[in-house]
Each structure stands twice: as structure tokens, then as C-alpha cells.
Amino acid sequence: MQHGLAYGLLAWLPVLQERRRNAAVLVVLVAALGVVLEFGQLYSPGRSFDTHDMIADFAGIMVGAVTGLCLRPWVSPAVN
Numbered sequence: 001m002q003h004g005l006a007y008g009l010l011a012w013l014p015v016l017q018e019r020r021r022n023a024a025v026l027v028v029l030v031a032a033l034g035v036v037l038e039f040g041q042l043y044s045p046g047r048s049f050d051t052h053d054m055i056a057d058f059a060g061i062m063v064g065a066v067t068g069l070c071l072r073p074w075v076s077p078a079v080n
Contacts (some may be wrong), residue, residue, distance in 0.1 A: 003056035007034055008064030014067030016075050027065050031058060 007030060014026040034057035041047035
């Protein structure tokens with residue numbers, strides 16, 4: 001739940017305000033961040049690697065990006 005909310009917000013904000021190409025690149029980078037951080041937990045004591053966390057990250061990213069695209073015309077109509 002927390003992963004989905006955090007990554008959803010990380011995807012939602014750039015989709016609302018950035019140009020489409022920049023927003024797409026940033027959404028891909030957010031997804032890459034989720035994967036890298038999850039693999040980084042393999043080397044962090046007390047933390048564990050979990051593919052379910054990555055799935056939650058990607059689900060949050062998709063929900064955030066789609067929500068941002070739907071709200072974009074009202075929030076920032078001048079952005080292409």
C-alpha cells in the first residue's frame with residue numbers, strides 16, 4: 001500500500017506539469033528507481049528484496065500516471 005501511494009505520487013506530479021515527452025521519461029526513471037532501490041535492499045542489513053514491492057511500485061506508477069493524464073487538462077491546460 002505504501003509503495004503504491006509513494007510511487008503513484010512520484011508518477012502523478014510530473015505527468016501533471018511536464019511536457020508529455022519529459023513526463024514519459026520521468027515515469028520510466030521512477031520505475032527504474034523502484035527496481036534499483038529494491039535490489040539495493042539485498043545489501044542493506046535488516047532489509048529484504050521483495051518482488052511484491054516492485055509490483056506495488058509499478059501499480060502505483062500506472063495509477064498515478066493515468067490519474068495525472070486524466071486531470072491534466074484541468075490542472076495545467078497550457079502544457080503540451
